[in-house]
Amino acid sequence: MHTPDAVDELILTEAATVDGSPTGSRATGTPATGATSGADAPVLCLDAPALAVALAGQGRTVLHRADLLADELDVAAGATDAGAAVAPRVVESWDDPGLADVRLVLLRLPANLNALDELVEAVAAHCHPEVRIVAGARVKHMTRGMNEVLAAHFAEVRASLGVRKCRVLHAAAPLPAARTAAAAWPRSAALPEADLTVVTYGATFAGNRLDPGTRLLLDRVDGLRPAAGADRAVDLGCGSGILAAALARHGWRVTGVDTSRAAVAATAATAAANGLTVAVRRADALADWPAADLDLVVCNPPFHVGTAKDSTPAFRMIRTAARALRPGGDLWCVYNAHLPYLPTLRRDVGPTEIVARDRSYLVTHSVRAR
Ligand SMILES: C[S@@+](CC[C@H](N)C(=O)[O-])C[C@H]1O[C@@H](n2cnc3c(N)ncnc32)[C@H](O)[C@@H]1O
Structure with a gap:
């Protein structure tokens, strides 16, 4: 079972600065900041099972998807244990109409840049036009190529300060072409x-x-x-x-x-x-x-x-x-x-x-x- 680690905690802290919603979490021990405009909107967690569980436990509507089966099964089991009123839902297809309401995406950066590219391309194409990505990893696993992949699909990309050897990349404003171009994957x-x-x-x-x-x-x-x-x-x-x-x-x-x-x-x-x-x-x-x-x-x-x-x-x-x-x-x-x-x-x-x-x-x- 996944429990939030330092990367997850930094993602939640950084997400609270752009989301204005109760992502100040049990995971970080900080109190929820109270419902605002973003609080009722679904959050999409990509390859981030501990975050999906933490947010579902706080009452957020959570969509999630992970490459590894075990990560998806962990979310289902963890959300039940966390007393989530609504179980997180797996996004089986990028054509899922529920993605259109997603304005916040939390992502554990995969080392594989092609994996990142497919995820970011799908978010830019299918989520709400005001969607923001908050993507984190340990600094030792991050490369400049990750910024470049995000910048290929989003107009605004910036990095957080490093905290406890972790860092977050923020992306916002999907490029117009990202919303109309044919998918590059598969x-x-x-x-x-x-x-x-x-x-x-x-x-x-x-x-x-x-x-x-x-x-x-x-x-x-x-x-x-x-x-x-x-x-x-x-x-x-x-x-x-x-x-x-x-x-x-x-x-x-x-x-x-x-x-x-x-x-x-x-x-x-x-x-x-x-x-x-x-x-x-x-x-x-x-x-x-x-x-x-x-x-x-x-x-x-x-x-x-x-x-x-x-x-x-x-x-x-x-x-x-x-x-x-x-x-x-x-x-x-x-x-x-x-x-x-x-x-x-x-x-x-x-x-x-x-x-x-x-x-x-x-x-x-x-x-x-x-
Ligand atoms: C070295 S790759 C080989 C892929 C392919 N057979 C080839 O030769 O190109 C190993 C594969 O095992 C999969 N894998 C890892 N753990 C697994 C598990 N517990 N059950 C099933 N597949 C697993 C990985 O996702 C990956 O696709």
């Missing part, structure tokens, strides 16, 4: 190395490039063919859906699974752009997948969570894949050669061999023990 590009057209959203892993690890794994799994009655495959952590599309091309019945909203949307769009059928599922690894169901899992797991190196999701992907595979089913993984996944693959999945390696990555093939 983006589509030919990927000749994979013989595919790839479609990506801002936060999709690797954009529309072929990641070197993906390439090494693709070289091995592109030749796999389903057998009669053994054609159920998952691309676990599907990103833009390159591996899923390659399998679907050869007759596998594939599902792309990813926790990221941008990934599942991109995988569906990549499949459609190539005339292929791939189901998608936004989920935490294969935790909810039926046991002993799959014939094949391919996986290029993450080794970061946000800006921090973290192998927890990779171990979870391996362990849940082991459960979802039928005895004799195959798990193909690619990962950075220094990472310690081999013992887990051997213990939790079954016999595992290294089938390819380059200077950075290795590809493993495991067979689910009977």
Whole structure:
């Protein structure tokens, strides 16, 4: 569960200076400033679950959206615990008519500038013309590029003073072109190395490039063919859906699974752009997948969570894949050669061999023990 941190507290403090509404929060311990013109309007929280919970708990109308499933689930659970009279509502589409009333957007700045660009573009195009963005991060994670992305869509961009190693960027006055131009996201590009057209959203892993690890794994799994009655495959952590599309091309019945909203949307769009059928599922690894169901899992797991190196999701992907595979089913993984996944693959999945390696990555093939 997320609790407000120093970045959230600075965002709330700075928001109170432009919103005039009760964003002086429980989180900061400062009293609410009382209802004013902005207080009844909905607040949109983007990739900011702790803020969505704090504001809903104060009685604000909250719309929210996050790339990661866990962040959205945290808002639903946290708002109930905080006694919110009205549950925060997820914005599933940028065409949501509720966005037209949004004059205040609170945003945790993503490190990925494309992710930021998609969010800011959507806010400029779909929120109220007087909308303001208050976007924060730790100073060490901020770049000049973030100001430039905001300035591509908003006429007024300024930075706050740094407080406790955090800073906020303010943006206001959407540029006229931002309200009329066609959306730049999703983006589509030919990927000749994979013989595919790839479609990506801002936060999709690797954009529309072929990641070197993906390439090494693709070289091995592109030749796999389903057998009669053994054609159920998952691309676990599907990103833009390159591996899923390659399998679907050869007759596998594939599902792309990813926790990221941008990934599942991109995988569906990549499949459609190539005339292929791939189901998608936004989920935490294969935790909810039926046991002993799959014939094949391919996986290029993450080794970061946000800006921090973290192998927890990779171990979870391996362990849940082991459960979802039928005895004799195959798990193909690619990962950075220094990472310690081999013992887990051997213990939790079954016999595992290294089938390819380059200077950075290795590809493993495991067979689910009977
Ligand atoms: C290294 S990227 C690989 C993307 C794609 N398969 C490729 O090779 O280009 C890892 C992917 O795993 C996803 N991911 C991270 N944690 C996850 C989890 N707990 N459950 C499902 N997907 C997850 C990320 O969102 C990301 O899309």
